[in-house]
Amino acid sequence: MDYPNLQQFYIPEEQSIYLLSHGDAQKLKDWVSLCKQQLQQLGYQQIELIGKGAFGFVFGGIARDGRALVFKFSRINLPQHVQDRLEEEAFMLGQVDHPQVPKLVEFQRIGRQAIMVMERAPGVDLEEWSLREGRISPRLVTHIAAQLAEILSRLRYQAISDQRPVVHGDIKPSNVMFESNSETVALIDWGSSVYAQLDAGGQFVSNQVMDLMSGDLQNSNARLGDVYFIGSEQLNGALSSPRFDEQGLAGTLYALASGQSCRFGFQAIPATALGLPIEFARVLQAMLEGDQKQRGEAGDYFLRNMANMAKNLVIDLQEAPEPHLIPIWSHQNRQEIETVAYSSRKSFLREEGVEGVEESIKDIDDVQFDRYYKNFLQGMGETEKAFLASISRLGKYPVVGGLAVRWQKDGVYIDSCLNLHDDQLRPSFVSSVNNMVSLARAIYRQGVFKCCFFNAKDTLHIEREDSSIPFVPAPDMQIPFEVSDVPEQEDQSRVHSYFEDGKDPEEFLELPGSIIAHLQQLNEIHHAGLIIFESLPTHLKIHSYYRLLDPTREADFRCLLEAILEDVDHIRGSGISGFMKMPYKDTRVFTHIDRLPERFYPRDPKRVQKHPPK
Secondary structure, three states, rough: OOHHHHOOEEOOOOOOOOHHHHHHHHHHHHHHHHHHHHHHHOOOOEEEEEOOOOOOOEEEOOOOOOOOEEEHHHHHHHHOOHHHHHHHHHHHOOOOOOOOOOOOEEEEEEEEEEEEEEEOOOOOEEEHHHHHOOOOOOHHHHHHHHHHHHHHHHHHOOOEEOOOOEOOOOOOOOHHEEEOOOEEEOOOOOOOOEEEEEEOOOOEEOOOOHHHOOOOOOOOOOOOOOOOOOHHHHOOOOOOOHHHHHHHHHHHHHHHHOOOOHHHHHOOOOHOOOEEOOOHHHHHHHHHEEEOHHHHHHHHHHHHHHHOOOOOOOOOOOOOOOOOOOOOOOOOOOOOOOOOEEEOHHHHHHHOOOOOOHHHHHOHHHHHHHHHHHHHHOOOOOOOHHHHHHHHHOOOOEEEEEEEEEEEEEEEEEEEEEEOOOOOHHHHHHHHEEEEEEEEHHOOOOOOEEEEEEHHHEEEEEEEEOOOOOOOOOOOOOOOOOEEEOOOOOOOOOEOOOOOOOOOOOOOOOOOOOOOHHHHHHHHHEEEEEEEEEOOEEEEEEEEEEEEEEEHHHHHHHHHHHHHHHHHOOOOOEEEEEEEEEEOOOEEEOOOOOOOOOEEEEOOOOHHHHHOOO
């Protein structure tokens, strides 16, 4: 089997450093260390890595004059034309002059290495804030909306040095910094920004008649941006326009208000169902779901009236905690968890009839799987996209366990084992789980979607020189597991077995019979958890999360896990095979819905404040 075909059933959301081979992890650590050394040699202090992506790394540091700065490095192993985008980003940022856009400090090259230096906006990005706080309150959403509307209005001419409208091109929560004390925002990451080819009215933009005659007016200069937030025109390669940023802003505000990490859920969970002020909610929904003309009209209304909408009396109201639609357990973990989500996304895409999945998988490198799936989302329905994004969002919390969602004609059946390892995040996590349930209910199909969440720091790595020799675990290697303090009772009629659903059709690693036998014996001991074998030509990864629910069987449980490791040397071939077990089968059943009902901010909030819900 060719390596690119490995990721069939369980597909990682992103590549944690703890999932890399020893050599690749060391290369990454060395590269980060080299970047820090270069910055220190230039006189900067308190250097820290604050982000990384497919195109480069981002560091924070302090200048000699005390200014907080951001340093963006391009990856030097990328093609030169891709590396040059960093210089183009620096040029575009240098054209913008707005107090809520951190300024360019300088762009420089050290040998082949390009570095862009910018001011650092205070606070945290709104994606991080959203994960921490859950759904953003109507008051704060409208306050943020007013600030971003003003920035977009200024970008159309006033804030640009040569009076040409600029398209940011990638407005999303993680590109908006939020300072909580002053509740001010700043717009960052200008890597997708370009000069607009069309103005908001659809007319060609030019300072001179000769520009219109000589310019390339047939081909878009737009860059993609994050497909979870950009609108359809930008996604499909239309000529760049300020309308692109209206769509990014609408998706961002909707995501913050609903507690999601994408724009796609607006059909099942409309903006009109989020308790927002009625005028704001309706214009936001129109920006998301209308045709191109309606979206444009809604965008014009939004920019023209947002300042006045923000002046309406909107105060923070005490709301009753969200109910748990499916069970969630909380644990205070002693170690820091780095959650990775593996899910059956490829099956989901195939069942949805997305074209090109089989052909394009051959050209995709493992590190780029997340971006690959984002690109394939455009062949799916909006609610299906939102459902996959909701699973991705769950993986951003410190959670271990799994989910199995089964769609049948009479409803949606959800089996779950979700263990959250930070109780302070419970309200936000409950909100995200409930969104996932609501989105699943609005999908009409038949099939199963499975997802596992595990701690990447617990992944075991076994390497070999080539595929002709067996994988041999180190003598001290152990599969970790937790032990419940007291026996947890189980209704034997509701056992959720590894094997009751049969073999998963998307698993291509054939495990040896001895390991299957050990797993069958393990299945007879009351526990919850998962184990995934991911076999590459020279690298075997064993991902796991186990919680023993019968402390009296600890010795038996440990012996079986040791036996599994002892037989790893019998594994042949490449692929993935996984097993997930719920502590008991407590299936939650939900009816289908088309969309959640309307719910607006109260007309008399002070009256509601005096009599809050219980």
